[in-house]
Amino acid sequence: MTLIIDLLQQMSVFVVIAYLFTKSPAFRPLTSEVLPFRQKFLLYLIFSSFSILGTYFGLPVKGAIANTRAIGPVLAGIIGGPGLGLATGLTGGLHRYTLGGFTALSCGISTTLEGLVGGLVYQHLTRRNLADKRFSPAVVLATTFAAETLQMTVILLLSRPWQDAFALVRTIALPMMLTNSVGAALFISIIRDQKSVRDRVGVISSAKALKIAEKTLDLLSQGFNRETATRIAEVIYRETGVGAVAISNADELLAFTGLGADHHLPGSPVQSPLCKTAMREKRVVFADGHQRKFICTVSEDCPLGSALIVPLMCDDEVVGTIKLYEPKQKLFLNINRALGKGLAHLFSNQLLRSRFQSQKDLLLQSELRLAQAQVNPHFLFNALNTIRAIVTRDAEEARSLLLHLSTFLRKNLKRTGDLASLAEEVAHVQSYLKIEEARFADRLQVSFDIDPALEPLQIPVFTLQPLVENAVKHGIANLLEGGHIAISAREREDFVEIVIEDNAASYCEQEQQNGLGIDLVDKRIRNIYGPSYGVRLSCLPEQWTRARIKLPKPGGPKP
Amino acid sequence: MIRALLVDDERNAREELATLLEATGEFELLASCPNALEALRSIRKFHPQVLFLDIDMPVIDGFTLLSMIDSELMPHVVFVTAHDDYALQSFEEKTLDYLLKPVAPERLAKTVTKLKELLEKNTVPRHQPPELQRIPCLKGHRIKLVATEDIDHVHSSASGIHLHTDNGSFFTELTLKVLSRSPLLLQCHKQYLVNLEKIDEISLLEGGFGEILTRAGARIPISRRYLRQLKQVLGL
Incomplete structure (x- = not known):
């Protein structure tokens, strides 16, 4: 015992x-x-x-x-x-x-x-x-x-x-x-x-990371600038409890929150050697405050002693840094170190995504501008040829056509805004169709049925024209006789529907060819109002082709 | 006077060009056609020396029209178009000239000079029209285009030329001679063309005749005159 x-x-x-x-x-x-x-x-x-x-x-x-x-x-x-x-x-x-x-x-x-x-x-x-x-x-x-x-x-x-x-x-x-x-x-x-x-502790810190990510990613998608950087820095500062948080782009400090904010001023150039090393060598730099000290280059009284500097990468190029600091007498927690690295990685991905998105938007915009600015040369020269023929026979008619042509061209050249009222769009299309009616003579008839209540409705410019042009170019121009185009705008239960219908029904066979114009209009509407709106083509062979434009009702989603 | 035919789907454009041609005093305008089918009829009827041809036309465009003209009737061709996208292509087609709408009388005068030279030398038009891929058939007031590969066989009867396909038969104004320019369609009898891809069975009869069973189940005769050619093509 x-x-x-x-x-x-x-x-x-x-x-x-x-x-x-x-x-x-x-x-x-x-x-x-x-x-x-x-x-x-x-x-x-x-x-x-x-x-x-x-x-x-x-x-x-x-x-x-x-x-x-x-x-x-x-x-x-x-x-x-x-x-x-x-x-x-x-x-x-x-x-x-x-x-x-x-x-x-x-x-x-x-x-x-x-x-x-x-x-x-x-x-x-x-x-x-x-x-x-x-x-x-x-x-x-x-x-x-x-x-x-x-x-x-x-x-x-x-x-x-x-x-x-x-x-x-x-x-x-x-x-x-x-x-x-x-x-x-x-x-x-x-x-x-x-x-x-x-x-x-791990669970707590990953919950913290998720919370920060959730709060900041949305901010970052709005752009990487002083305003968003400041708000992101504040979120990180609040959630991690580190001494200070700074965010810089490749050249200057965008935001600084926490201890030492009095002399680390946004807009000042990036100058600390640690930060420069991180950006130059594209790697994380950590100064623990003991073996390697963070020394403020701005003020000798700076309370900060340790720092974690993580470069933000976008396409293998340093676009900025995220910096976490602790004051001299405080230990830099490993959790925050890991968190800092993780966040920078997350932000880098988000930056890449935003850049991709903005390039996509830019491309769409420029494609559209290009498509808009181009008056179809066939249309223009055919119009001039038509007027030349008519002028000897019916001078009055020719004069009126010249007016329509100049109205159409002026509107095409002048349109700079993104939105126009439905009434303006219809007027634009009307002057276009007047000329085409004269050109195709008895082979084309046009009818409009626009709900007057919808006339002030704001829609993206050049929404109607490409679709009407398609109906003429790929529809009516392929009919030997009896072409008809009907344009209507009506309010449906929870959306506005604009329909452009022709009786040629020849697009079904040519979906690939007429893609560009319709595709652009569709993409832009989706881009502005979301995926439940846009353009849909349908066709009953030898009967009709319909282009339906679905737009939000007035008071619906705003661009 | 140069015997001319004019093809354009736009009435105003036809009037405009007719006025211009008349003003030169060099042309006898045989007809003004609004589409390719009427143009084909007029070409057979009037045998024009020159064709003023619009490119952008419904159903059958100017280029395709060229592929449908019997080669011995082929006139000189002047393309008339609103835009010169086609310039290079028409050059390759060895057309005589092309004019841009609206046409300036001075420019037309140059075309006339060129045309006269050619006609004096008795030059035969050398067009290499594109291969015939879709055949226009009349169906009510519409033109139905039948792809050559869909044709089972072609039969010429007193009532005209009929294309037989899996989806029924269609009447066309093109001649057997024009149709047989397609590498797919082979003449096997004075009145018949057969689609090489649709031959199911060939039976040889005594006396140099034969019979083809097509995929669609039709039996069409082979005459002595075309049997050898058929054997050659099929490698028999």
Whole structure:
């Protein structure tokens, strides 16, 4: 009984050491399944010294030593695998062997075997994807118990004289099996607790990261400028609680929030050497405040001492930086360091996306401008030829056509805004159709049916004209006679519908060819009002072709 | 006087060009046609020396029209167009000239000079019209274009030329001779063309005759005169 209490005392010393040890950062990566060699070596040293200390602290009993040597090798095996267990066990065992006594050999061998037992449990669990079970105190308890049982067996088998060995085992077996098992289990439960604390911190920090991301990405999509940068910096500052947050573009500081805001002024050029290094070498620069200090280039009184500078990349080009600072006396938290890097990565992606989007928009705009500015030369020269023919026969008609032509051309040239009223659009199309009616003479008739209430409706300029031109070019121009174009605008239940219908029905066959104009109009409406609006073509062969423009009702989505 | 035909789908454009041609005093205007089909009829009827041809026309454009004219009736061609997108192409077609609308009388005078030279030398028009790919057929007041690859066979009867396809038969004004310019359609009898791709079976009969079973299930005769040619093409 005294032996149990003594051993328990000894074990408590270990548990305290273990507790202190798990608090240190060296212990952190220990919970992963595959450990880097350096880490393994460190563990080997630690657990070997545990094992050796266990022997030293042991109590001499009948020419042998009752001890807690087993805890080290078994844990080394369970945590680091058979290799580490064996190495630790061998070290502990060799040490015991050198101390002599009639159990020297058997204890040396059994300690090595105990390390192996831990390692086998490791293998068994990781192969079944139960690696987390390694940190279960119950598993460790059972493993150590089994290992100690093995040790007693080995002593009985190898130690001579047998009577002495048997007497020894009778005395020490139970106390050692119990204390070693309980000690190992306690040890592992301490590690496990540390781990779960860290996991919880991880959850909190990723929740924080998500919150920041959610708040800032939307801001960033509105552009990367002083205003958005200031608001983003404020969000990061508030959520992370760091000393200060700065955002710069490639040349100057865009925003600065927190300590030192009095002398880090937006608009000032980027000048700190750390920042320049980060931008030049396109990498994260970290000054922890101890080995590498952040030194403010603006003011000597600057309270900031450590800094994390992450470049913002867009297409492999540095477009700016995000900087997190802590004041001189405060530690720069690893969580914030990881967070800073993650955010910069996220922002870089978002910047790339916005750039892509804006280029796409720009392309669409310029395509459209180009399409608008181009008066179809066929139309123009045919119109002039028509007027030339008519002028000798009907001077009045020719004069009127010249007016329509100049109205059409003027409107085409003048349109600079993005929106026009439906009435204006219809007038534009009317002057176009007047000329085409004269050109095709009896082959074309046009009818309009526009709800007067819709006339003030604002629609994107050049919405009607390309569609009407298509109806003429690919529709009526292909009919030998009897062409008809009907243009109507009506309010439907929850949208406005403008329909341009011709009776040639020849687009169905030519969808590829007439794509450009309609496609652009459609894309632009979707771009402005969203994907539930736009242009749809339908066709009943030899009966009609219909282009339906779907627009929001007045008071619906605004561009 | 040069015997001329004018083709343009726009009435005003026809009037304008007619006025210009008349003003030169060099032309006898045989007809003014609003579309390609009427132009084909007028060409057969009047045998014009020169064709003033609009390019942009409904259903059958100016280029396609050229592919439908019997080669012995082929007149000299002057393209008249509103825009010179086609300039290069018409040059390649070896047309005589092309005019841009609105046509200036001075420019037309140059065309007349060129045309007269050619006619004095008795030069035969050398057009290489594009391959005939779609054949215009009348269907009510519309023109239906039948792709050559859809034709099973062509039959010429007293009532005219009929294209037989899987979707029914169509009447066309093109001649067997023009149709047989298509590499797909081969003459096998005085009154029949067959689509090479649609031949299912050929039976040879005694006396140098034969019979073709087409994919559509029609039996069409092979006459002695065309049998050898057919065998050659099929590599028999």
